[in-house]
Amino acid sequence: MAAALLAQGNHRVVLFDEKLAWEKPCGGGITHKAIASWPFLADANVERNWVRECELVSPSGRPVSFRLQQPIAIFSRRILNALVLDCARNAGAEIISERIIQIVRSGDHWHLQSNHASWDADYVIIAAGARNRFRKQFTKPFAPEDLMVTAGYFIPGRSQLMRIQFLPDLHGYIWIFPRSDHFSAGICGKMHDKTTFELRKILERELDRLRLDYSNGQFYSHILPSLREKTFSEVPLDGEGWALIGDAAGFVDPITGEGLYYALRSAELLSQALLANEPECYRELLRQNFLPELELAAKMADRFYCGTWMGESVLDRTIQFTAGSASFRRVMSDLFAGTQGYRDLRRRLYCTLPRMLAESLATALNLPGSGNVVTGSETNPLIFR
Numbered sequence: 468m469a470a471a472l473l474a475q476g477n478h479r480v481v482l483f484d485e486k487l488a489w490e491k492p493c494g495g496g497i498t499h500k501a502i503a504s505w506p507f508l509a510d511a512n513v514e515r516n517w518v519r520e521c522e523l524v525s526p527s528g529r530p531v532s533f534r535l536q537q538p539i540a541i542f543s544r545r546i547l548n549a550l551v552l553d554c555a556r557n558a559g560a561e562i563i564s565e566r567i568i569q570i571v572r573s574g575d576h577w578h579l580q581s582n583h584a585s586w587d588a589d590y591v592i593i594a595a596g597a598r599n600r601f602r603k604q605f606t607k608p609f610a611p612e613d614l615m616v617t618a619g620y621f622i623p624g625r626s627q628l629m630r631i632q633f634l635p636d637l638h639g640y641i642w643i644f645p646r647s648d649h650f651s652a653g654i655c656g657k658m659h660d661k662t663t664f665e666l667r668k669i670l671e672r673e674l675d676r677l678r679l680d681y682s683n684g685q686f687y688s689h690i691l692p693s694l695r696e697k698t699f700s701e702v703p704l705d706g707e708g709w710a711l712i713g714d715a716a717g718f719v720d721p722i723t724g725e726g727l728y729y730a731l732r733s734a735e736l737l738s739q740a741l742l743a744n745e746p747e748c749y750r751e752l753l754r755q756n757f758l759p760e761l762e763l764a765a766k767m768a769d770r771f772y773c774g775t776w777m778g779e780s781v782l783d784r785t786i787q788f789t790a791g792s793a794s795f796r797r798v799m800s801d802l803f804a805g806t807q808g809y810r811d812l813r814r815r816l817y818c819t820l821p822r823m824l825a826e827s828l829a830t831a832l833n834l835p836g837s838g839n840v841v842t843g844s845e846t847n848p849l850i851f852r
Contacts, residue, residue, distance in 0.1 A: 470558070484562065487549075487552060488546070490685075491545075492619060492651075514647040514648075520627055523632075525783040526634055527783050531789045535800050539629065539804075570591060591709045593605065597692040616691075618663050619653025638773070641669075642655075655691065693721045704716050705737075712730065713734065718732075718733050721764045736752040791831060
């Protein structure tokens with residue numbers, strides 16, 4: 468995205484991507500907010516799965532299914548990566564399938580070295596993930612407390628249901644995202660709490676229960692940023708002739724793990740600053756846009772996963788209200804769409820609390836017009852075909 472925008476602005480851009488379009492381990496969900504911001508994600512003639520049905524499972528095992536007001540587009544990352552690479556190529560960026568192994572400041576420019584060649588550049592943009600080798604050169608590595616481990620499988624199959632399951636004592640969740648011809652089934656948890664091996668075993672037990680055959684599925688593991696509040700404010704994001712975007716900058720929602728919107732948006736904001744010849748404005752543009760949301764999410768994350776609300780865990784109470792209240796389902800749908808932010812979430816919940824309580828009570832008593840939703844069954848789990 469950054470390469471495309473800067474090339475459109477008549478800069479000479481060289482994009483180094485060793486793997487080009489590859490099946491990155493990730494759910495691949497694109498929210499309505501992202502699709503509205505970049506319509507080419509919806510308009511492009513590529514494979515994707517539009518999903519409108521979502522199932523949530525609480526830590527106590529209570530399931531609820533509800534319909535999203537705005538669909539989520541679930542991409543294979545190989546296809547999504549190829550789509551955005553084509554945008555950069557068509558805009559005039561030069562794309563080189565090389566691994567950069569060294570970046571050195573030389574006077575007023577940078578010297579980049581691969582195993583086969585070298586290049587000079589005026590400005591370097593790092594978008595190489597949370598654990599890229601250059602973090603310690605430009606800023607500092609993320610601490611284990613700022614990282615999340617993911618593990619999962621790509622499993623053949625089709626469905627129109629997206630499933631998210633929360634578990635006791637896990638700062639994270641299991642996801643099953645149906646792509647066009649396979650599932651991305653994975654689990655995430657804080658690096659300092661669970662090892663990859665432990666997460667993998669937890670996931671496999673759940674896949675066995677759901678009768679999803681992962682025996683021939685491709686296993687993957689990955690590291691995601693999940694920053695603490697103080698890390699957002701302390702870690703430099705740019706400097707003289709360089710900047711970080713996407714996962715490399717830690718731009719992932721610490722509650723949901725969603726990073727695709729923030730990756731594309733940070734690329735857009737940095738490009739805006741560079742095209743205006745004001746690279747020093749990058750941090751301010753971030754603050755005017757999404758950085759306060761991510762900081763608040765970091766502040767809320769522990770309470771979301773471990774806190775209580777009205778006498779029960781936040782997660783169990785959330786699933787209860789989702790099942791019993793149409794008003795709360797609209798809140799949840801807007802959260803999934805990306806149109807409901809964290810900063811005004813408390814106000815909206817308090818304003819609708821009386822109605823949510825009334826609707827939940829009506830549902831519990833099975834009163835006419837209560838608007839209950841279809842829930843799953845622990846003894847007859849959903850079968851994915």
